[in-house]
Amino acid sequence: MNIVQHPSTPRPVSDPDPIVGGRVELQLLTTLKCNLKCTYCSLGVGDMLGSQTELKYDIEQLAAFVARHLQGKEIYVTFYGGEPTLNLPMMQAVMRRFPEFRYQLQTNGTLLDNLPDWMLGRFSNILVSIDGGEQITDGYRGRGIWRQVIKNLNLVHQRVGGSITARVTWGNPDTGFEELDELATAVEAIDYLYWQFVADEMYAGDSLERRKEVLVRLIDKFFASSETLYPLVPLMGIVRNKVLPTRGRELYAGRTQCRVSTHLINVMPDGKIFPCPDMMYAPEMQMGEIQGNWLRKSPLQPSPEMPCDSCEAFPWCRGNCMKNLYLGYVKKDERYRRNVVEPICELVKFIGREIDRHDPHAWFAGLPLPLRKRLVDAEVYEYVEIMP
Secondary structure (H helix, E strand, C coil): CCCCCCCCCCCCCCCCCCCCCCEEEEEEECCCCCCCCCCCCHHHHHHCCCCCCCCCCCHHHHHHHHHHHCCCCEEEEEEECCCHHHHHHHHHHHHHHCCCCEEEEEECCCCHHHCCHHHHCCEEEEEEECCCCHHHHHHHHCCCHHHHHHHHHHHHHHHCCCEEEEEEEECCCCCCHHHHHHHHHHCCCCCEEEEEECCCCCCCCCHHHHHHHHHHHHHHHHCCCCCCCCCEHHHHHHHHHHHCHHHHCCCCCCCCCCHHHCCEEEECCCCEEECCCCCCCCHHHCCEECCCCEECCCCCCCCCCCCHHHCCCHHHHCCCCHHHHHHHHHCCCHHHHHHHHHHHHHHHHHHHHHHHHCCHHHHHHCCCHHHHHHHHHCHHHHCCCCCC
16 A cells, blocks of 8 residues: 555544444445446446546555544444455455454455455455346346356355355346345355345336335245245345334434445545445545545435435335435435435335235244344344345
8 A cells, every 4th residue: 555645735624423323334445446347336427437446545544544533433344346356455454454343345256266264254244246146147247257256155155254145236127036036045155135226227117016026025935934034134124123123223323224324434545435335426425534534424414305204114214225315305316316216215115015914023923032133133234234
């Protein structure tokens, strides 16, 4: 990491405590370079992808920032990109400098077999981006990628200290129950499946109804057994919040579903800090800088213009995606609201209604204690958004 001079412009005044609660997720973008060209990549907005390939801060500047702004917090680092493993020396330097932190890696999985065992053993979770089955994944990412990723997961799974979570961006309405179910259960190298409804205009025509048909089957399978836990994080998290609603509020002032308002900070390779990894193209979203050693409260905060408080899902959803809400209701992007935000909110409400149809309280009451504990306290909740 190269040392650079601090900027000559005056440093903004830092907030006394911009992080809500006792935990903070320090998401370090090691590079914006990637070895794939996924068609939906959010870093393509504003031409961010590939725009920063080298770090403009060093490890001691990062340590000074942590000491000043994150002192006394429980810190877990997520390495992000681009493809973060393209800057392996930076990852190793951070893990050696801060051995007490927890670590997560978000990766496309193609280079996982290059990581040494000591690093794999230190990861509490590895988020592997995958889009569903082989045909859809390869369609977005390139021919042969699905098989390469699954092969790598099988190679490293036993060497990973924590869990492996498949992170599905559910964009294609052709994504079916069988391929999501395969990722959740049939691929032994995956511990959890997490999906996120794509924040793009892919909800026209009958695509909502097709997704609802898949959701019905997933939810039916989730409640079909009280002897095993179907490891779909969005369903696990929503059921948890319905059965134990305090869990949706207690750690981060009620904003646990989308962490950008409270305790997630994204550090770009150039040292600038933003609350949301999908809004690093917007200068008004900057909330800090490593070299200047300043940090302010996230500008992505709940607003009266957002309709969440009156929504049927709010008691357990707690706001879903703040970026979507901000663009749709604060920035008043009517097209984005109509074509992206409202369809996703409709799907989230639909999930809640389907879960209620299965009487989650009675189902939870019949779970053996180890499964109750896993549903309520799974560490993976800290590494992914519980809402899809």
